[in-house]
Amino acid sequence: MSTQDGPRKAEAIFAATLELLAEHGYDKLAIEAVAARSGVNKTTLYRWWPSKDALLAAALRDSGLLTVEIPDTGSLRGDLLAVATRIHRLLTSERTAPVVTATLTASPRRPELVDVARSFFADRMAREEPIFDRATARGELRAGVDPVLVMDLLAGAIWFRLLLRGGEAGPDFLEEVVDTVLSGAA
Template identity: 65%
Template sequence: MDESADTGTTARPRRAEAIFAATLELLATAGYEGLTMEAVALRAGVNKTTLYRWWKSKDEVLAAALTESDLLTFPVPDTGSLRGDLIETARSIHCLLTDAATAPIAAAVLAASPGRPSLAAVGRMFFADRAAREHPLFRRAVVRGELDDRTDPRLVMDMLAGAIWFRVFLRAEPVEAADIDKAVDIVLNGIAA
């Protein structure tokens, strides 16, 4: 039986979304230590050989799940302004970090990363993928004359997303819409009067 499906970009197993969902659910419920290829195969309803045909390790399947799963994606906004695009992007990040379906995944990655170089590499891959998806909003801002082309999009997103991650996971405080608007304004305008 052919286990592949053509998605138009890269070949994936036919049950890729089920595999990705199983991987992320296990990460959220059992933690990184409880995430095994056997458990993913069982939960996804596929043969373990199918997993090993596509990925060599749990880190590889986790990297694929984090970057390719529909669960963790959101559309890159095009509101017509850099400020509007950053606000919408920051709101989407906040939603991922607080939604019942995705918050445990983010918390598990954050908790498991220290001292695990392979998981840290997966995290870097995830954030590099997100940065690549967000770059169009910065390119449009340069074209519109809202942003200098020397601006580092990664640093901008680190400041915005970092503020949200810090408030949600380290302070365990709510993030209101007005907080996001203020954070975007500080990033765009600075803090000096």
Template identity: 60%
Template sequence: MVNAARRPGDGPRQAQAIFTATLELLAERGYDGLTMEGVAARSGVHKTTIYRWWTDKDALLGAALLNSALLELPAPDTGTLRGDLLALTGHVLRLLTTEPSASVITAALTAAGRPVLSRLAHEFFADRLAGELVIFDRARQRGEIAADIDPKLVVDLLAGAMWTRVLLRQEQPPPGFAAQAVDLVLTALGWSG
């Protein structure tokens, strides 16, 4: 059983080093080449410490994807919905187009068809969406959007544009791409900011 989501502070003191090593090895060797022994060697943390916290590589990979500083997606607070969405989409584009995060994301998606990793992907995106909801709560409080706007749909539309352009079309988005996507979505929402 995968227990990817741990309480903050859970894990060994060297958790970030372990997560970094896990994601580096995933990017370099793919899912099949990722081993607990390799993570131990790369991170400099004894294998028994790693196994004490994560029973197998799926649990470790899940924890790394959810808790690594490499894939953090902070909820911006610029004072406007448009500003927040621009900052959010800009951050997503940077994750998708710069190393090492781009290679990690590609490797994780390649392995996502496995049942265990499919659950991890669900947890990863649910965790990120939970962090993004504050953007929409603030926008509602400021009167920028109606109460019935579905934040998940807005995020899916914007993230889908970024992911499709970079990962499926394998193109570098042109300058202003994120702003154009945000403005199209906001126009469809009737945003009056």
């Protein structure tokens, strides 16, 4: 976000929003607390974001906290393993896991956050697309494979294992998921 698209202290505001979300959960996240922590007047926050949902949506979308670098390891398997490792890190890092968990638990009750999640994942998929283009050009992936399906299978397995099953998802698990997605289960 540039200063033309938001307040000058947007990064500080987003950082405060996500820190408070992680510390206190969605229900206790308050505009007043974000204002105090970021050093911005609450009227400034309301000028840019009319609600807590709008502010949180902007913080999730525009903050660098949840950014994942897209790898180019030279192979589809290597790229997917690197992406899987980064997804795992987002879901287990002391800094990002509470943000992800709080957002997931709030999203079903907040239509604006559902829209932001769609936008967030569409943007993420657009950035991951070169992984699949390169793999197809190298002959590692047949033409017509749906990259969204591949990423849903990969990320979904990691999310499900960590967040819903409460299980371990170490390096061996990540390799097994990548290999199963690439070769199929049969």
